[in-house]
Amino acid sequence: xxxxxxxxxxxxxxxxxxxxxxxxxxxxxxxxxxxxxxxxxxxxxxxxxxxxxxxxxxxxxxxxxxxxxxxxxxxxxxxxxxxxxxxxxxxxxxxxxxxxxxxxxxxxxxxxxxxxxxxxxxxxxxxxxxxxxxxxxxxxxxxxxxxxxxxxxxxxxxxxxxxxxxxxxxxxxxxxxxxxxxxxxxxxxxxxxxxxxxxxxxxxxxxxxxxx
Ligand code: TMP
Numbered sequence: 001x002x003x004x005x006x007x008x009x010x011x012x013x014x015x016x017x018x019x020x021x022x023x024x025x026x027x028x029x030x031x032x033x034x035x036x037x038x039x040x041x042x043x044x045x046x047x048x049x050x051x052x053x054x055x056x057x058x059x060x061x062x063x064x065x066x067x068x069x070x071x072x073x074x075x076x077x078x079x080x081x082x083x084x085x086x087x088x089x090x091x092x093x094x095x096x097x098x099x100x101x102x103x104x105x106x107x108x109x110x111x112x113x114x115x116x117x118x119x120x121x122x123x124x125x126x127x128x129x130x131x132x133x134x135x136x137x138x139x140x141x142x143x144x145x146x147x148x149x150x151x152x153x154x155x156x157x158x159x160x161x162x163x164x165x166x167x168x169x170x171x172x173x174x175x176x177x178x179x180x181x182x183x184x185x186x187x188x189x190x191x192x193x194x195x196x197x198x199x200x201x202x203x204x205x206x207x208x209x210x211x212x
Contacts, residue, residue: 004087005209006128008098010174011136012167014146015190016197020136021094023198028092028211036086039096041074044081050074055157068106072117075099076124084128099125100133100177108173109166132208134201135178136190140167
């Protein structure tokens with residue numbers, strides 16, 4: 001049996017990570033790996049309910065600290081109920097967003113001091129750091145353009161209404177996170193063609209994780 005792994009996909013809203021995650025799933029499955037795709041928030045039944053609270057555009061009264069704790073609650077549930085057992089069973093878990101999103105969005109974007117959650121993170125999340133994190137970089141201006149397109153299709157969620165300066169701060173967060181852990185992160189230009197990015201992700205799997 002193969003050894004299980006956690007691979008996360010990160011980036012600003014509209015960066016194309018969900019498309020790339022699905023293509024990576026197809027590639028790995030064709031190679032014979034057992035793959036589990038999932039996402040945060042919303043990777044469990046409980047998490048799906050948390051996701052509904054978090055992303056409902058009507059929830060304007062949601063406090064930044066409440067939002068932060070809901071993302072953590074979703075993650076701890078997701079890890080214990082699903083991700084860790086799947087890794088233990090030898091699966092490759094591809095997760096659309098993980099803890100880097102909390103640091104980038106709630107820490108850098110909202111400006112929350114994450115010191116208040118440090119002991120929870122230290123005990124419940126840090127021990128299960130991803131084996132690899134694919135970060136798709138797009139400019140905050142591209143985010144705005146892509147979210148406008150979503151709005152035309154009435155698919156906007158609560159966070160899609162954030163400002164350009166919010167996404168600029170989030171991008172800065174991802175940049176600093178990836179610079180601090182270059183061995184975990186693979187940073188790719190998310191403004192390239194879908195197939196070019198897919199090939200770069202396969203290259204990263206082969207070089208960093210020896211997946212062939
Ligand atoms: P998605 O659109 O990638 O499914 O993500 C939902 C939104 O939740 C997205 O705007 C990013 C945001 N988010 C956070 O703010 N903090 C987090 O910890 C996570 C996982 C997502």
